[in-house]
Amino acid sequence: MKKYLEVLSDMEKRIKGGQYSPGQKLPSVRSAAEFYSCSVSTVLRAYGELERTHAIYSVPQSGYYMVEQSEEPGPGGGSGIVDFASASPDLNVFPYLDFQHCLNKAIDRYKYHLFTYGDALGLDTLRHTLVSHLAEYQVFAKVERIIITSGIQQALEILARMPFPNGRTEILVEQPGYDIYLRYLEAEGLPVSGIARSAAGIDLRELEAQFASGRFKFFYTMPRYHNPLGTSYSTEERKAIARLAGKYDVYIVEDDYMADLGAEQRFDPIFAYEQTSHTVYLKSFSKIIFPGLRLGAAVVPEPLLEAFRAYKGYTDTSLLSQAALEVYIKNGMYGHHRHKIKAMYAERIQAVYEALARHNTEGLIEVSAASSGVYLQFKLPVAVNLERLVKRLAERKISVVSGNGFYLSGYRNREKFLRISISRARLDQIDEGVRTIAQEAARGSGW
Numbered sequence: 534m535k536k537y538l539e540v541l542s543d544m545e546k547r548i549k550g551g552q553y554s555p556g557q558k559l560p561s562v563r564s565a566a567e568f569y570s571c572s573v574s575t576v577l578r579a580y581g582e583l584e585r586t587h588a589i590y591s592v593p594q595s596g597y598y599m600v601e602q603s604e605e606p607g608p609g610g611g612s613g614i615v616d617f618a619s620a621s622p623d624l625n626v627f628p629y630l631d632f633q634h635c636l637n638k639a640i641d642r643y644k645y646h647l648f649t650y651g652d653a654l655g656l657d658t659l660r661h662t663l664v665s666h667l668a669e670y671q672v673f674a675k676v677e678r679i680i681i682t683s684g685i686q687q688a689l690e691i692l693a694r695m696p697f698p699n700g701r702t703e704i705l706v707e708q709p710g711y712d713i714y715l716r717y718l719e720a721e722g723l724p725v726s727g728i729a730r731s732a733a734g735i736d737l738r739e740l741e742a743q744f745a746s747g748r749f750k751f752f753y754t755m756p757r758y759h760n761p762l763g764t765s766y767s768t769e770e771r772k773a774i775a776r777l778a779g780k781y782d783v784y785i786v787e788d789d790y791m792a793d794l795g796a797e798q799r800f801d802p803i804f805a806y807e808q809t810s811h812t813v814y815l816k817s818f819s820k821i822i823f824p825g826l827r828l829g830a831a832v833v834p835e836p837l838l839e840a841f842r843a844y845k846g847y848t849d850t851s852l853l854s855q856a857a858l859e860v861y862i863k864n865g866m867y868g869h870h871r872h873k874i875k876a877m878y879a880e881r882i883q884a885v886y887e888a889l890a891r892h893n894t895e896g897l898i899e900v901s902a903a904s905s906g907v908y909l910q911f912k913l914p915v916a917v918n919l920e921r922l923v924k925r926l927a928e929r930k931i932s933v934v935s936g937n938g939f940y941l942s943g944y945r946n947r948e949k950f951l952r953i954s955i956s957r958a959r960l961d962q963i964d965e966g967v968r969t970i971a972q973e974a975a976r977g978s979g980w
Contacts, residue, residue, distance in 0.1 A: 538872055540569050541579040545873065548588060548599070559589060559597040582869065615966035618932040619957040620760070620907070622820060626874055631866045632822065632857060639856035647852045653845055655681025655830075656855040663830055666862055670792055671805040672814050674832045680841065683850045685790055685817045685829040689714050692751065692786055692813060693723055695844040698836045699782045701750040705743055707735070709939030709948070711760055711788070714753070719942060727944045732764050732901035732910055737773050744781035751784035751813075756803055758791035758906025761939045761952035765800065772806045779809035784837070790817040790829075791906040793871045794878055810834040818858060821871055826854055878907055881955040881963060885909060888967035897974045910936070911951040911970065917977040919949055925977070931969050 553559060560568065565576040580597050583589045589597050640647065654660065660679045667674060682688040693704060704718060708727035718725045728735065728743055743749065754774070756766040766774070778785045787803050804814040814832040819825075828850060833841045861867050889900060899912035913919065923935050936950035951970070958966065 536569075536571050537575045537578045537582075538869060540565075540571060540575055541582050541869065542872060542876065543569070544579055544583060545588075548583075553599045555599050557599045558595075559599065561596055614930045614932055615959075615962045615969075616932050616957040617951075617953045617955070617966060617970075618934045620954050621956065622822075622874070623877075623957050626877065628822060628866065628870050631870065632861060635857040635860040635864075635866065636853065638860045639853060642860070643852075643856050647856055653847050654842065655679070655850065656852055656859065659855045659859040662859050662862055666867075667814075667816065667830070667832065670789070670816070671801045672816075672832060673805075674814075678832050678835070678838065680831045680833055680845065681850055681855060682829045682831055682845070684819060684827045685788060685815050686713065686717075687845075688813075688815050688829060688831040689753070689786070689788070690717060691841060691844045693718060693721070695837075695840045697750040697784060697840075699750055699784070701748060703748045703750065705749045705752040705783075706941070707754055707759070708941065708944050708946070709761055709936060710753070711755065712938045715939070715941055725941065727941050729946055730759070730762065731948065732762055732899075732912070734764075734766060734770055737770065737777075740774070741777055741781075744777050744783045747781075749783050751786050752778075753786045753788065754803070755788045755790070757789055757800055758794060758908065760791075761908055761934075761936060761950075762901070762910045763906055763908035764901050764910075768801070771801070771803045775803050775807035775812070778803075778807055778811040783811070784834075785812040786815065787812055788815045790815065790820055792816055793821045794875055794906045804832065810836060813837065821867070821874065822858075822861070826858070827851075828854055828858055878955060881958060881960055882907075882909070884960055884963040885953065885955060885967060888964045889971070891964070892968040892971040894971075895975055898971060907954050907956040909953040909955070910948075911953055911974075913949045913951065913974055913977075915949060917949060917974060919951075922973055922977045923951070925973050926970060929969050929973070931966050933970070 547553065559565075559580070562573055562576045562580065566573045569576065580589065580591070584591055584597070588600060590600055591597050659681060660676050663679050664674065664676050667679070703724040703726060706715065706718070706725055706727055707730040709730070710727070728740060744752070752774075756771055756774075758765060774785060777783070785803055785807065789802055802814060804812045811834065813834065816830045818828045831841070886900070889898060897914055900909055913922070919935050919937065923933055926933055934952045934954070936948065936952055939952065940947050955963070
């Protein structure tokens with residue numbers, strides 16, 4: 534991590550922790566440089582970031598001071614509801630001011646070009662920027678293979694409808710899996726089958742048997758920070774999936790939408806291990822900035838490019854949003870925001886584990902120790918009536934999601950669980966929320 538990001542992160546932590554009160558003067562630049570063992574320019578850059586986000590302000594010839602805090606609650610504040618259901622990013626950390634700045638810069642830079650139809654493949658300068666950006670995730674791709682989509686959902690729908698070189702039509706999905714995509718596949722009447730995935734991983738022998746059947750055009754997977762399980766495949770599993778794809782001519786659609794949010798230091802995607810051009814890599818920018826941006830990137834292998842372009846067809850993503858995203862990435866704001874929310878979500882995940890250690894005394898709730906990102910699976914005893922539990926928790930102002938919706942309609946081998954999302958659960962609510970869930974789970978096991 535760059536030194537200024539370390540300094541900035543520590544300053545933000547101290548501000549959040551109340552070390553500096555509203556209106557208080559911050560340490561001088563030289564004092565801060567000595568404290569952090571860094572250069573004056575590094576501190577100035579960190580202070581500049583805090584000033585730009587309106588956390589502090591500067592007074593010429595005097596120094597930097599804390600901004601007076603508003604008494605108004607943030608979005609969703611004061612409702613008293615513990616939100617373990619919402620999958621959207623925390624409204625209180627949306628980078629509104631940053632992105633507004635990037636929108637203004639984009640208009641200034643591109644002017645009238647932003648108000649034309651543009652290229653259906655996406656803004657050329659953004660696609661070139663993404664070459665180096667994606668390389669940070671061990672996704673090395675030429676610009677010709679990078680296509681900007683209106684969110685990841687559009688890319689998934691195109692891949693479901695378009696023909697594949699292997700001539701097959703059926704899709705293999707993880708169970709449980711991404712509920713919105715499962716409902717789309719069923720509504721369109723597309724041939725789809727499921728394969729079990731649990732917090733422990735996937736049965737690779739079963740996966741090979743499915744691949745060897747010759748039925749599937751692609752296997753859709755979330756290898757990292759899975760929705761709804763929250764877990765990631767091991768390195769061995771990712772390598773095995775890549776190997777099986779080439780061996781049986783089954784394409785992999787790798788949805789890496791949580792790539793920015795995990796606490797792990799290094800995680801190479803399936804794309805990095807696959808050598809036979811059988812992996813489509815998908816990355817979303819909605820989870821780290823805001824959902825309304827509706828921008829995603831698809832890295833499409835050469836054999837699929839022509840069909841993917843034809844099915845995408847036309848320009849359907851805002852050139853202004855694309856240009857602003859390019860500015861946001863290139864000026865370092867994306868990296869800073871990613872670091873900020875990654876640390877925040879990791880803190881909330883840890884709080885859930887600590888609360889479970891305190892309140893899950895009967896051991897009725899099973900949770901994987903490897904969860905990260907924003908989701909966890911609370912696996913429950915078979916005797917618990919899941920829908921009744923969800924209703925009782927709602928009556929106690931605890932909002933959760935039943936695991937039933939994350940399966941294909943006809944899939945029978947289901948685990949009984951709640952999907953817990955921490956993206957909008959405030960840190961000070963988590964302990965009480967987990968305590969209530971543990972209480973109701975214990976009560977429900979006796980129904």
